[in-house]
Amino acid sequence: MTILLPTSTAGSLPKPSWLAEPEKLWSPWKLQNEELIDGKKDALSLALFDQLRAGIDIVSDGEQTRQHFVTTFIEHLSGVDFEKREVVKIRNRYEASVPTVVGAVERQKPVFVEDARFLRQLTNKPIKWALPGPMTMIDTLYDAHYKSREKLAWEFAKILNQEAKELEAAGVDIIQFDEPAFNVFFDEVNDWGIAALERAIEGLKCETAVHICYGYGIKANTDWKQTLGSEWRQYEEAFPKLQTSNIDIVSLECHNSRVPMDLLELIRGKKVMVGAIDVATNNIETPEEVADTLRKALQFVDADKLYPSTNCGMTPLSRKVATGKLNALSAGADIIRRELSGK
Numbered sequence: 159m160t161i162l163l164p165t166s167t168a169g170s171l172p173k174p175s176w177l178a179e180p181e182k183l184w185s186p187w188k189l190q191n192e193e194l195i196d197g198k199k200d201a202l203s204l205a206l207f208d209q210l211r212a213g214i215d216i217v218s219d220g221e222q223t224r225q226h227f228v229t230t231f232i233e234h235l236s237g238v239d240f241e242k243r244e245v246v247k248i249r250n251r252y253e254a255s256v257p258t259v260v261g262a263v264e265r266q267k268p269v270f271v272e273d274a275r276f277l278r279q280l281t282n283k284p285i286k287w288a289l290p291g292p293m294t295m296i297d298t299l300y301d302a303h304y305k306s307r308e309k310l311a312w313e314f315a316k317i318l319n320q321e322a323k324e325l326e327a328a329g330v331d332i333i334q335f336d337e338p339a340f341n342v343f344f345d346e347v348n349d350w351g352i353a354a355l356e357r358a359i360e361g362l363k364c365e366t367a368v369h370i371c372y373g374y375g376i377k378a379n380t381d382w383k384q385t386l387g388s389e390w391r392q393y394e395e396a397f398p399k400l401q402t403s404n405i406d407i408v409s410l411e412c413h414n415s416r417v418p419m420d421l422l423e424l425i426r427g428k429k430v431m432v433g434a435i436d437v438a439t440n441n442i443e444t445p446e447e448v449a450d451t452l453r454k455a456l457q458f459v460d461a462d463k464l465y466p467s468t469n470c471g472m473t474p475l476s477r478k479v480a481t482g483k484l485n486a487l488s489a490g491a492d493i494i495r496r497e498l499s500g501k
């Protein structure tokens with residue numbers, strides 16, 4: 159990256175109200191068939207435009223073509239029965255009715271590759287593409303076939319690798335795997351979670367990232383955060399193994415969080431996407447507040463490895479709030495760029 163402190167988002171942006179009901183997770187589509195296909199493309203173009211207008215350096219599709227960051231990918235796989243549902247506890251936190259794995263999981267055809275090609279032709283900016291991570295995928299399913307979380311994660315890692323290779327060929331510069339589950343299942347992360355992630359990035363030449371957060375700003379997550387005490391040290395569990403892994407970039411929640419910033423020392427050498435925008439509030443950060451978080455992170459991340467970002471996806475927010483937050487992120491990064499260059 160030639161620019162210092164390149165900005166990006168963790169992934170999702172709100173959808174236009176004509177495509178899906180805003181401020182809602184798993185919001186159903188308002189269009190159908192051909193209209194839906196065209197509508198998703200238009201929304202993707204708008205999401206790109208919003209990022210460009212805000213001066214975001216590494217752009218994404220804003221996840222406009224997916225209903226949910228995990229479910230939509232799984233919907234494209236065989237071996238999962240969406241009619242057969244079981245209630246499970248997601249990330250040990252909240253109950254949800256999820257589909258069942260009934261046979262061998264396979265990717266019959268590419269999931270997001272067409273969308274990535276479309277985004278690629280709209281911009282020359284670096285593109286980041288988010289995929290769910292293997293551990294977070296298995297946590298959003300009931301497994302009646304493999305009966306082993308590790309085995310199923312390994313199968314998903316192989317499938318994600320196929321998709322990632324085709325996204326790379328479509329011109330994606332950074333492929334990001336979303337692993338909020340890494341903040342919950344510490345033993346599994348160290349036993350096989352990071353190994354599965356490395357299987358997913360095997361053979362890729364583009365940059366790779368893992369996004370680990372405390373979740374969207376929904377009630378189940380904010381309630382959970384209230385129970386975590388004054389210091390959130392969850393990252394400490396996965397960092398040592400991540401530091402020695404092949405992953406290039408680690409994307410983290412840092413703003414308004416109780417994560418002690420010095421934990422970042424444990425991944426020194428990795429590029430860090432520092433979350434400097436809180437996605438769990440409608441308050442729009444001031445550029446100075448963003449700059450303050452980045453300044454704190456700079457104590458533990460070398461300037462050439464610091465990528466200002468958002469704590470998590472912004473899909474549950476209104477477009478107006480999300481746009482305000484994109485602008486704040488850019489302006490905050492700019493303050494620090496000027497400080498670093500002594501101007």
Ligand SMILES: [Zn+2]
Pocket residue numbers: 168338369370371372373374469470471
């Ligand atoms: Zn997140």
